[in-house]
Amino acid sequence: MRVTAHRSPAPAPRPGALESLLERVSLGDQDAFESLYTAVAGSVLGLVRRVVRDPAQSEEVAQEVLIEVWRHAARFDAAQGSAMAWIMTMAHRRAVDRVRSAQASADREHKAGLRDHSPAFDEVTEQVERRLEREQVRRCLERLTGLQHESVTLAYYRGYTYQETAEVLGVALGTVKTRLRDGLIRLRDCLGVAS
Structure with a gap:
């Protein structure tokens, strides 16, 4: 599945629904993941886009986040906070990492260009x-x-x-x-x- 900016927003899930879906996803339930994806993809993309700015990279990062949710759903601990907060924290961290990585790459290129320049x-x-x-x-x-x-x-x-x-x-x-x-x-x- 690809996260795109053209998705219509999903209706707000009922309290506890995302937590229940995450529990099922941790057991490998693909239908639960599809429902979870539908419920959070728009919010994840919105947050990532505010941080990353570039639409194409934002979609890529949002997709990485949702894959990470699929792979690490078992790590979610409801005692630590809501499912949405867990997912959005993951999205924010991944987006910030992408920005830092892009900045580091630009800095390296800039330094390489300045090596011979006094x-x-x-x-x-x-x-x-x-x-x-x-x-x-x-x-x-x-x-x-x-x-x-x-x-x-x-x-x-x-x-x-x-x-x-x-x-x-x-x-x-x-x-x-x-x-x-x-x-x-x-x-x-x-x-x-x-x-």
Whole structure:
């Protein structure tokens, strides 16, 4: 089966349905997997696409995730969370891995292209300025409260959505938004950026 962006959204499964399907999938039940696939494929593709951006790669990653669900359904533990959370966590991790892999590949190609190139004076100055700016951002991040720092890190450095950040931190969405707003205001003030 191929995950595509043109699938119509599946109706929301009843509570416990995905967990039951995963249990049957862990026993090799292909019909259960087909039902599970229909129920979660659209959500998996949506999440992956938000992270990966490229439609073709997103479909590929979503398919890999669903194959992983088929192969590792027995690892699901309902005591650790819902089936949808387990699947979406797997999808998010796989998508982030793909982005990191693509970035690492691009970085390697870039470094290979620069091997014989000695940077001009202006490039060296620019690198020093960027390094100093990064250090200033780090110092300003350290001045945030622990809760603000954690929220900003998840949302802006790890790529989590506000809702995902709220789920990871176990707080309400409004609380995350408030922490992020306050943290960004403090960062802006610390960095001396005009609003």
